[in-house]
Amino acid sequence: MKPIVPHEHGGWALVSVPFLLGMAVGGPTWLHLPLFLAWLFFYLAAYPFRMALARRGNRRDGRRLLRWAFGYWTAGMVFAIPPLVHFPSLLWAGPVLGALLAVNAWYAYRRNERSFVNDVCAILAFSIGGVASYVVGAGTWDAMALWVAGLCVLYFVGSVFFVKTVFRERKNARWLRASKGYHTLLVVALGIVEPLLVLPYAFSAARAFAWGGKAMRPLHVGLIEIAGSVLFLLLSAIVLRVTNLPTL
Template sequence: MKKKKKLVIPHEHGGWAMVSVPFLTGMAAASPQWLHLPLFAGWLLLYLASYPLLQAVKRASNRDRMLRWGSGYALAALACLIPPLIERPELAYFGIPLAALLAVNVWHSKRKSERALLNDLCAIVSFSLAAAAAYLAGGGEWGAEMAALAAFNFAYFMGTAFFVKTVFRERLSARWVVYAKIYHVLALVLPWAIGYPPMTIPFVFPALRAFVYAGRTMRPAKVGIMEIAGAVQFLLLTVLLFR
């Protein structure tokens, strides 16, 4: 009997939140348009392409299969992105920082250091740029509002990276627990510093989570549920409050 081919997709729940939440906040902050459908499809396929391609860089075993899947996702992504790029050619500018940030992720994958903080930072910047792209596609303009929206998404998801480290790999490090708590306090200050005081509210839950649970032993399932709840509340509150 012929063996059924297994679908190659990312398995980290946090990645699915990061690929969707920034995009949805950007779309809501501007105005939902038909253009968002192919743009999101292309963005999602680019995310799917990055997983097998980075796996191919990381290890030689199964490399051909990973390259085939990655190339297929990438070609499908390019096909989906044609209508948005024709309608809003300036969306192509996002390709420049995305390529540079991906190069950093490739470098870390090649050295098997994907859990390095710099690698997380670059990946989260990449995901946060989706908020700006969706905002632009919805009729928004380049400017402070677009930058603030991307900054809030980056601040939220970077906080999740700090938190997850303090309950897993860096759980026994008092230094990392302090770093996580300081970061979440600064995240509460950020909205006031850039002129969006109501946006402090979406950062209350992650701050409480960090101060209560950072450094404690937690089951992965419980952490996953908390991350999903946090991402949902951030999305809903950002849609309501970001103006």
């Protein structure tokens, strides 16, 4: 039986970039391997679960999707045991993730997964992976965990704006203005806090102005998003390690 896996490049960037950023800033340990596998399987579990909600009229297909979701979730729980044994404080992530994923489930049930609110809730959920990864590496909770999550949220919200302005909202002038305004305010605000923080978002802002509102092939958008995610990851890791950021 063919495994059910997500095909959206954005989802794979969300599941990996915050986690890798947290690991790079906090420092890698052997616990990152089971933690990432747990995180990956939880991500895989969410996909067929949402599909089952969206296709609730087909009971046979729904049962098949839920079996895959349960299998992935079980594997995730097994791999989560070592990190939780060493860092039981990570259990806080469960209720927070549950609340955010409940919102995603509601939008899937309503067949409105492209909602901006739904996208933001998914981004918040995935950014928690960056917090957990940082804590496992650093061995402690501090303000840097929030910087890791916050920078990821800001970057991926910008990605949502950009993708909408080249696909579903390409002819919507308000979305294009919102995208350009968001990236402008983001660069200005971060530049005031710490000038080096502008670097991870330079490509993101340039992309919004250069290609926003233009017709583009999905492949080209995907390549731009991959390049942007890699640049964001590398530059954010460097900036967070070499600067003394204020406590949030």
